[in-house]
Each structure stands twice: as structure tokens, then as C-alpha cells.
Amino acid sequence: MMILLAMPVIQILLFGFAITTEVKDVRVALFDPSKDTSTQLIKERIRSSEYFIIAEELTSIDQINDLFKYGKINLMIVFSENFAENLLHRGEAKVQLIADGTDPNQASLLTGYASGILNSYQQELMEQYRIPFQIVPEIKMLYNPQLKSAYNFVPGVMGLILMLICAMMTSIAIVREKETGTMEILLSSPIKPISIILAKVVPYFTLSMVNLITILLLSVFVLDVPVAGSLFWLTVVSLLFILVALALGIFISTMVNTQMAAMLASGMGLMLPTMLLSGMIFPIESMPLLLQWFSAMVPARWYIAIVKKIMIQGVEVQFVTKELVVIIAMAAALIMLALRKFKIRLN
Amino acid sequence: MIALSAHKINKSYGTTQALTNLSLEVEKGEIYGIIGPDGAGKTTLFRILTTLLLADSGTATINGLDVVKDYKQIRQVIGYMPGRFSLYQDLTVEENLHFFATVFHTTIEENYHLIEDIYKQIEPFKTRRTAKLSGGMKQKLALSCALIHKPTVLFLDVPTTGVDPVSRKEFWEMLMKLKVEGITIIVSTPYMDEATRCDRIALILDGQFLKVDTPKNIIADYPYTLWSVQASRMHRLLRDLADSPFIRSSFSFGETFHVTLNHQATPGQLREFLMERSYSDIAIQEIQPTVEDCFMLLSKRQA
Numbered sequence: 001m002m003i004l005l006a007m008p009v010i011q012i013l014l015f016g017f018a019i020t021t022e023v024k025d026v027r028v029a030l031f032d033p034s035k036d037t038s039t040q041l042i043k044e045r046i047r048s049s050e051y052f053i054i055a056e057e058l059t060s061i062d063q064i065n066d067l068f069k070y071g072k073i074n075l076m077i078v079f080s081e082n083f084a085e086n087l088l089h090r091g092e093a094k095v096q097l098i099a100d101g102t103d104p105n106q107a108s109l110l111t112g113y114a115s116g117i118l119n120s121y122q123q124e125l126m127e128q129y130r131i132p133f134q135i136v137p138e139i140k141m142l143y144n145p146q147l148k149s150a151y152n153f154v155p156g157v158m159g160l161i162l163m164l165i166c167a168m169m170t171s172i173a174i175v176r177e178k179e180t181g182t183m184e185i186l187l188s189s190p191i192k193p194i195s196i197i198l199a200k201v202v203p204y205f206t207l208s209m210v211n212l213i214t215i216l217l218l219s220v221f222v223l224d225v226p227v228a229g230s231l232f233w234l235t236v237v238s239l240l241f242i243l244v245a246l247a248l249g250i251f252i253s254t255m256v257n258t259q260m261a262a263m264l265a266s267g268m269g270l271m272l273p274t275m276l277l278s279g280m281i282f283p284i285e286s287m288p289l290l291l292q293w294f295s296a297m298v299p300a301r302w303y304i305a306i307v308k309k310i311m312i313q314g315v316e317v318q319f320v321t322k323e324l325v326v327i328i329a330m331a332a333a334l335i336m337l338a339l340r341k342f343k344i345r346l347n
Numbered sequence: 348m349i350a351l352s353a354h355k356i357n358k359s360y361g362t363t364q365a366l367t368n369l370s371l372e373v374e375k376g377e378i379y380g381i382i383g384p385d386g387a388g389k390t391t392l393f394r395i396l397t398t399l400l401l402a403d404s405g406t407a408t409i410n411g412l413d414v415v416k417d418y419k420q421i422r423q424v425i426g427y428m429p430g431r432f433s434l435y436q437d438l439t440v441e442e443n444l445h446f447f448a449t450v451f452h453t454t455i456e457e458n459y460h461l462i463e464d465i466y467k468q469i470e471p472f473k474t475r476r477t478a479k480l481s482g483g484m485k486q487k488l489a490l491s492c493a494l495i496h497k498p499t500v501l502f503l504d505v506p507t508t509g510v511d512p513v514s515r516k517e518f519w520e521m522l523m524k525l526k527v528e529g530i531t532i533i534v535s536t537p538y539m540d541e542a543t544r545c546d547r548i549a550l551i552l553d554g555q556f557l558k559v560d561t562p563k564n565i566i567a568d569y570p571y572t573l574w575s576v577q578a579s580r581m582h583r584l585l586r587d588l589a590d591s592p593f594i595r596s597s598f599s600f601g602e603t604f605h606v607t608l609n610h611q612a613t614p615g616q617l618r619e620f621l622m623e624r625s626y627s628d629i630a631i632q633e634i635q636p637t638v639e640d641c642f643m644l645l646s647k648r649q650a
Contacts, residue, residue: 021385152417181431182435184399184427185433186450187422188422189451190450345398345418
């Protein structure tokens, strides 16, 4: 009852203020070999814009790849050499805008905003000198040059489906035994709790493996989203994520007594956070700090991040160490918790 | 030998006291009936004894094993048939039996002799889904499943509720056979007529035992002469009996009223009293008390 009354309030507030597809405070890195007045002025404008935060100013162009692989930045702005000189004497200077194409929507927004800033500077110069100046932005979408939206939603769907099948179905399956009373007989029999859990978990584990394979086959052969990185590590990470979701399912089943409640708990408690806070639709960077902390507790956020990196960006496993450690820790903690909470008696 | 003993069991759900200082002892091979209305605490007591619930205080042992500490061993040797039908409705009769045999690390063949009499009756439907069985057949299957591992102590929580009279009779005959096999049976029921089938019964109300004895002794202890009263306008009779100065107690028993009279009153006086109020076809007969009469008397005293 409380849930039903509180839900609309929470959602309206969340969507109204906190969760938005608009970009804000996106981390940008700069490479500026010219360091002249023009680039200085442009940087000043970028810094004062509400869209961007300058995360780093590179000294060498080689660092760009690593920054994207670690996911530290979403946009890279590279000024050409002798920027001001070219601009004033030849009337034309080049800027390269490199965006992370794994989220195509965000990438086009970012390059758009950045081009806007360059344009306005160009406009100002023209008014000042009455000569046509031209700053030419050269846009490059990393990992996803065609800006296919599939590159974004395939990892998200993987996170969502696995969470749905494993957690929701497992919790419902266990709670159903409570509801029909069969749990009462099972508990009064010599069968070990771990056998009950395994018997409930194995079918959904198998099912989600089949789902995983289906999703990957479809995305590679139908959507033309290649697995750019290591298939082995993608599988390992998916298995870990499945374990997390199964443990969550068992945990939910120990907290509720009806299938309806299990459905609500896994729906509201897992599905919504996965959709809203995992970064699959709404960029995490533009959320308020509180929600960013919340999103750090959503397992799917870490899983989707890894899948994006390994599958779409094709990075090596060392670039996802942090996310991997978080997932492993979550899996271990949740499995421990679920096993301890599983009741050997009725309530 | 004592198969089961419980000592001063207390259990409450929130502010509701479900069981109060309940103690009982059951001999090996005994059929022990726990008789009382719905909500008296029968199921709670069963769940505590079958290791499914923890009592707030008090101890209980089955074959000398503590229900809290040694719950794992106890679960090997008990059979439990919950009050609510609790088999897998989407499995067939045979699959359910096979499943529970496996759960108890045994096979259907190993203890088939125990369930043969009862399982024979549902065997023709063994490929039918359990959900589609009649109430009586469901209970027979549930009993078969509870027996498949040859438990030493069998707990049956209201096993005959929702079962037709013929099946009820067969069910009790089955229990008599199991008793011969040396299985201790603790059975609860709200039907007082089933009480006489037990070796000993405990009358339970509001979480307390009113009395524990053999059905015979309980009936013999009934202190008053009991009369059955019938007359023409039955529905008015209840109020008039209550108004009558001769009546100590009266309870409706289907077609008749069971009545006890005050110290000096005679049935003749009661007959006159009723005739004054223009009842016809008055029949007043001395009858033997039943367990239900004893229960009513005890529960009235309790209140």
C-alpha cells in the first residue's frame, strides 16, 4: 500500500529533477599543443560551460586511448598546432572532437555542445576583425563510427534480462513453495537447505546462459554489433553477474512470503534501479551526487560498464579491474548473505 | 517408552498467545489425538514439534532428540502431513510419491507395504495431476507421501478436514494398521467423533489443554446426567430452554439439544415447563455423553 502511494511521488521527483538525458558536468580532456590566446579563450569557455568539466589536460597525444579505455572521459578535444596563428593568418584552424560512441546519443550531444562553443568564439572573432574566420571541428566517434544505437542498448539489455530472469524468477520460484505449503514439507524432511536452493537456482542459471548466448548471437549476426574484446572475459563477467542476480533472488525470497510481494520487490527493488540508475538510459554523470552513490550499489551499473568496455570498446581486461572487483565483491557478499538468511524453519 | 515429550511450551504471535504452558507425553505406538476447534493452537503445536517453528519457551524431544538442537536428526525420522494440502499440484500422483521418496533418500518399493492399502485406492489415477484429485484422494496421497520413509513418529494435522465420511472411515482404519506397525501417531482434528478412535486425547482450547486422558475416562468423568431434548418448534426452544429455571446447560446438537438439569430439577418438571409454553412432540431422553459434551462442559468452565 505504501509502495503504491509512494511510487508516483518518487518517480515524478526522480524524472523531474534527478534523472535526465541532458548532459551536465561531462568530463572532458584537452590536448593543446599551441597554448596560445585563442585556445586559452576557448578553454575558458569550455570550463565555464555547465556541460563540461575539464578533467585533464594531456601533455601527449598517446594517452587518449587509455583515458577512454578506463572510462575516465567522454569527450576529447584536440587543438591543432599553431592554432591562433592558423586562425588569424589563414583564416582557418582545426579542432578534433573525439567522443565515446558507445553511447551514441550522448556522443552526438557532446560534440554538438562543443561545436557550439567553438562556433560562438568564431562568431565573436568575426565581429571583432570583420574577416571570415573558420574553426573547423573534425568529429570522430570512437568505437561506433556509424553511431548505431544498438551499441548502446545491447549491454543494457544484457544487464536487464539477466537480472530479470535470475533474480525475479528465482525469488518467485522459492516463494511459490512457501505459498503452496510445499516448503513446509520440504523443511520437515531431511533435504538440506543448500539442495533446495540449488534445485531452484540451477534451472534459471541454465536459462540465463541460453539467453546470454541468444543475445550475443543476435547482436553479432542481426544487429552487426561485434564482440570487439575477449569473448572469454565477457562470459566470465556474465557468469559473475548471473551469480549476483541469483543471490539477490534468494535473498528476496527470504524476505517475503507471497509471490506477489516477491514480484513487487524484484520489480521495484531491482528492475527500476537497473533501468534508471545503471547508466543504460540516463548518464550517471548528470545525476545528483546522492543518486550517483545509489547507482554505485546497483550491480547492473558495473556489469553494463564492463560489457560496454569489453564488447564494444574491445579493451583488455586490465582496464575493467575496478568494475570486476566490485562485481566479485558483490557476488561474494550476496551469496553469503542469501545462504545465511535462508531459513531452516518457517519464519 | 516415551516417543515424544514436551514441557511447558509457550508461543505467541505478537500479542496473541497461541500456546500457554503446554506439556504432553506420548507413548511409543500410541495414537494421540489433539482435539479442539480451529484456532485453538493445534497447528502451532505441530509446527513446534516438527521443528518448523521455535517455541518462545519450553522444551520438546522426539525419541529423546531435542526439537531445536537436533532438528536435523528429527527430520530424518518424522513424517508430517500439514493441515493444508501441500503436495505439488502440477505433478502427477506417482511423481509426487516418487519425489518425496527421493527427498527422504528411499524408494517407493522399499516401504511399499506400509502404504499399499491406501495407495492401492489411488493407484488407478496415478498419472493424473494432483490438482485434479478429489479431497479424499488428496489426503490419501498426502498420507502416502508422509509415510514413504517409514517414520517412527507421524504427525497428522487435521487430516480428515474436507473429506467425505466414507474416506474418513477408511483413513482411520489405515491409522489403526500403522499403529500395529509400531508407528507413533499424533493426530489433530476438530471432529469430536473421531476422538474415540484415539488411545488418548488432549482437549485443546485457546492454546491450553483442558484435559488429557483416554476417551473412555473423559466420558466417564462427565459429572451430570445428560438429557436430549426435542420438541416441535426447535428454533424457539433454544431461548426458552435458556429462560427455564431448571436448566444448568444446553447445547444444540444437530437435531436435538443436549441438556443438563439443575441440582433438584427432574425431567418431568422440564416437560411441564415446555408444555406450558405450548410445545408439542416433546421428547426428553437420558443419553450417554460424548467427547463433545465433555469438551463443551470443560470449555464453559474454562471461560
